[in-house]
Amino acid sequence: MNSTKRTAIFPGSFDPFTIGHMSILEQAMPLFDEIIIAIGVNSAKKDFFPLDRRIQHITSLFTDTPKISVDTYTSLTIEYCKKRKAQFILRGLRNTTDFQFEKSIAQMNSKLLPEIETIFLVTPPEFGHVSSTIIRDLISYGTDVSEFIPGKI
Amino acid sequence: MNSTKRTAIFPGSFDPFTIGHMSILEQAMPLFDEIIIAIGVNSAKKDFFPLDRRIQHITSLFTDTPKISVDTYTSLTIEYCKKRKAQFILRGLRNTTDFQFEKSIAQMNSKLLPEIETIFLVTPPEFGHVSSTIIRDLISYGTDVSEFIPGKI
Amino acid sequence: MNSTKRTAIFPGSFDPFTIGHMSILEQAMPLFDEIIIAIGVNSAKKDFFPLDRRIQHITSLFTDTPKISVDTYTSLTIEYCKKRKAQFILRGLRNTTDFQFEKSIAQMNSKLLPEIETIFLVTPPEFGHVSSTIIRDLISYGTDVSEFIPGKI
Amino acid sequence: MNSTKRTAIFPGSFDPFTIGHMSILEQAMPLFDEIIIAIGVNSAKKDFFPLDRRIQHITSLFTDTPKISVDTYTSLTIEYCKKRKAQFILRGLRNTTDFQFEKSIAQMNSKLLPEIETIFLVTPPEFGHVSSTIIRDLISYGTDVSEFIPGKI
Amino acid sequence: MNSTKRTAIFPGSFDPFTIGHMSILEQAMPLFDEIIIAIGVNSAKKDFFPLDRRIQHITSLFTDTPKISVDTYTSLTIEYCKKRKAQFILRGLRNTTDFQFEKSIAQMNSKLLPEIETIFLVTPPEFGHVSSTIIRDLISYGTDVSEFIPGKI
Amino acid sequence: MNSTKRTAIFPGSFDPFTIGHMSILEQAMPLFDEIIIAIGVNSAKKDFFPLDRRIQHITSLFTDTPKISVDTYTSLTIEYCKKRKAQFILRGLRNTTDFQFEKSIAQMNSKLLPEIETIFLVTPPEFGHVSSTIIRDLISYGTDVSEFIPGKI
Numbered sequence: 034m035n036s037t038k039r040t041a042i043f044p045g046s047f048d049p050f051t052i053g054h055m056s057i058l059e060q061a062m063p064l065f066d067e068i069i070i071a072i073g074v075n076s077a078k079k080d081f082f083p084l085d086r087r088i089q090h091i092t093s094l095f096t097d098t099p100k101i102s103v104d105t106y107t108s109l110t111i112e113y114c115k116k117r118k119a120q121f122i123l124r125g126l127r128n129t130t131d132f133q134f135e136k137s138i139a140q141m142n143s144k145l146l147p148e149i150e151t152i153f154l155v156t157p158p159e160f161g162h163v164s165s166t167i168i169r170d171l172i173s174y175g176t177d178v179s180e181f182i183p184g185k186i
Numbered sequence: 187m188n189s190t191k192r193t194a195i196f197p198g199s200f201d202p203f204t205i206g207h208m209s210i211l212e213q214a215m216p217l218f219d220e221i222i223i224a225i226g227v228n229s230a231k232k233d234f235f236p237l238d239r240r241i242q243h244i245t246s247l248f249t250d251t252p253k254i255s256v257d258t259y260t261s262l263t264i265e266y267c268k269k270r271k272a273q274f275i276l277r278g279l280r281n282t283t284d285f286q287f288e289k290s291i292a293q294m295n296s297k298l299l300p301e302i303e304t305i306f307l308v309t310p311p312e313f314g315h316v317s318s319t320i321i322r323d324l325i326s327y328g329t330d331v332s333e334f335i336p337g338k339i
Numbered sequence: 340m341n342s343t344k345r346t347a348i349f350p351g352s353f354d355p356f357t358i359g360h361m362s363i364l365e366q367a368m369p370l371f372d373e374i375i376i377a378i379g380v381n382s383a384k385k386d387f388f389p390l391d392r393r394i395q396h397i398t399s400l401f402t403d404t405p406k407i408s409v410d411t412y413t414s415l416t417i418e419y420c421k422k423r424k425a426q427f428i429l430r431g432l433r434n435t436t437d438f439q440f441e442k443s444i445a446q447m448n449s450k451l452l453p454e455i456e457t458i459f460l461v462t463p464p465e466f467g468h469v470s471s472t473i474i475r476d477l478i479s480y481g482t483d484v485s486e487f488i489p490g491k492i
Numbered sequence: 493m494n495s496t497k498r499t500a501i502f503p504g505s506f507d508p509f510t511i512g513h514m515s516i517l518e519q520a521m522p523l524f525d526e527i528i529i530a531i532g533v534n535s536a537k538k539d540f541f542p543l544d545r546r547i548q549h550i551t552s553l554f555t556d557t558p559k560i561s562v563d564t565y566t567s568l569t570i571e572y573c574k575k576r577k578a579q580f581i582l583r584g585l586r587n588t589t590d591f592q593f594e595k596s597i598a599q600m601n602s603k604l605l606p607e608i609e610t611i612f613l614v615t616p617p618e619f620g621h622v623s624s625t626i627i628r629d630l631i632s633y634g635t636d637v638s639e640f641i642p643g644k645i
Numbered sequence: 646m647n648s649t650k651r652t653a654i655f656p657g658s659f660d661p662f663t664i665g666h667m668s669i670l671e672q673a674m675p676l677f678d679e680i681i682i683a684i685g686v687n688s689a690k691k692d693f694f695p696l697d698r699r700i701q702h703i704t705s706l707f708t709d710t711p712k713i714s715v716d717t718y719t720s721l722t723i724e725y726c727k728k729r730k731a732q733f734i735l736r737g738l739r740n741t742t743d744f745q746f747e748k749s750i751a752q753m754n755s756k757l758l759p760e761i762e763t764i765f766l767v768t769p770p771e772f773g774h775v776s777s778t779i780i781r782d783l784i785s786y787g788t789d790v791s792e793f794i795p796g797k798i
Numbered sequence: 799m800n801s802t803k804r805t806a807i808f809p810g811s812f813d814p815f816t817i818g819h820m821s822i823l824e825q826a827m828p829l830f831d832e833i834i835i836a837i838g839v840n841s842a843k844k845d846f847f848p849l850d851r852r853i854q855h856i857t858s859l860f861t862d863t864p865k866i867s868v869d870t871y872t873s874l875t876i877e878y879c880k881k882r883k884a885q886f887i888l889r890g891l892r893n894t895t896d897f898q899f900e901k902s903i904a905q906m907n908s909k910l911l912p913e914i915e916t917i918f919l920v921t922p923p924e925f926g927h928v929s930s931t932i933i934r935d936l937i938s939y940g941t942d943v944s945e946f947i948p949g950k951i
Contacts, residue, residue, distance in 0.1 A: 162599035293468035
């Protein structure tokens, strides 16, 4: 129908990738022809799960989904978009704190590279309380968090 | 590239259609193959601009944009989506008040009709203060609001 | 253990009573010895469901729960608390809009009658999008909303 | 009247314990048979006041209140609740930032241990600006903060 | 010192004028040479207290304060500012709901008349829960609200 | 007209000073007789731009504006106000996150030193997404940020 391939970057640290992230991806599937899960690598930030393990985990979830691939990047997100010829950045929103933060980033990215558009999807209500930060905290206390993480990390 | 036509509904009362609405549409253009600006007609709500004038105004803005059409509907938004075979609802977000309200509606729509996804775009910062409500108020005091309305209503 | 009976008022218009209200009550059950679901009757506000039908619906849900009763009131909420010798007002919170509104009311009630305390519980994530307002809107369009209403209204 | 003892944990770092904390406790007194002020000890977080001094300070405030005791814990909060046979977690809310943060934690705790309920009370308006963070900052500049701290730390 | 007289409009419906309004005025006194309390008269909005009584009440509070006067206006606020040669609009902020609403109005006024600046002051914490809306509601139930209203209305 | 000089402190770390800060100052110019841009020096916080360079940058922007001066301070902000005989603290607000944070600080400062008033101005919509934090992040990735910084840093 349309001749332009629609490619989105789904950027994040995914430390770890949660059922919340999974849900946003499932909601976004019909919207894009290709989605690149892009793990931002920031040497100044301390990892909880090693990068290798995160790549392996996320990749294992989408082996049967040719539309979705996993990659890492170290540049500014919009630079990575340019490199990958992605016109869209995909982000999930859980609450007003998320929204306030994401709004400024999206507006700034639009000013710096007008051809990039940030697309927001709202997390389903039942996952609104799931965050990588809380999950890391639970793991550090030895809590079983498998119900919040798809597949096996 | 992809064989499925991506159709979005952009629902609202558009009383009147503003530069904020225009900006959301421009941002959404690359994302969809077809966008239907759907004016919700609610007999319980009192109009400021008559429906005919709103249809005429919005239609006049997109005569050279085949991808965009204008329609009216009286049913529930998701029922109208089904009727028009639209998989997506497009909404703009200006601030946390918008977000809080839109989030519940989007989550409810998802529960009622899971194949419909609501796509959110953030209004550019320079239009964050523009709302149909404030514009109606300004007009009622005789203020010139032409800078906030695209084309001529 | 303690000699004082702890009685809470759960005030609202419950037009209609939803699975969100039900969930707040279930969460509050261990906290109180008696909970009075108090339907505020406000002649200035137009009802959607007639008062009789709301009383009948809510009563039918708690016939086997001696701790919970249903009543109506027309006075200020804190006056009704005094009359019923209830020391607590129970309220559910879904989001920041709820919180902002409820906070001022609770603080005002505390100033007017310091022996009354408002107790807040957070709605479970999966019901965060359910509101009587949205449900009334859905019903007015003929949508089946039975999944959001406990029992049969 | 009721045969079950209602025990609440009031968790926090209380670094230092403020008039805001005191007010929440006073409001919560009629609601519970026992309240355990539980100082969370987190080796990863740097203390401002040494733990010993915080225990001593808080204990000194409640020597005549048999219902309230002071303890420390190093585990996940819900694990500590289980150990102490507490069914309730007590938290104070000052503003929407507090609420947003506390909501996710409470919902997560409910998922992990459904028999635990988090009870929220709103801080009285006159203490809405008091926070341990601001008080620590004031102390570090040599400001007299005795009006914001009950008793003597 | 400076040769320009600084005049502010303090617009509102003041239905009724509360201790919150009074506090904002006291905080603003050192900032301006003249403050005009401007009661907006909107024929579409139903009054609770008649206009005459509101004028009388507010005037009685400032008979010994030559800097403060009371007036009514029916035009757009910025038009009234022009007429009165006021460069500033004074507004109080209690919470994020106030802020979100006032922000858009202030930004719109700035676009329409750049020489007008809106000045915001934060209500003291102890009055954060006081609003004319809640007070009207209390009065309609026969509650004594004299502690929330300065002087005698 | 009035005999009292109105002096405001505009405190911040200004790391770096942005077009958002510039806009707040321009809006505040008619309100005050003197504005001191006060760079808070906090040994515990790591600078991005060295203090000298920030002083030089900001000073260079106001060489022709006698009303505005640049200074540094290491004490509590209200202590610095006392020392400089400033009655006002000037702050800009972009969004609800800013507001929530600033509100508590302003209320606390008012309690500690009642003769100091914090004056808030709202950032123009077109600069609502500009923050020193985002700009520092962009610079660290080698992005050209000159459009967000007035003059030359």
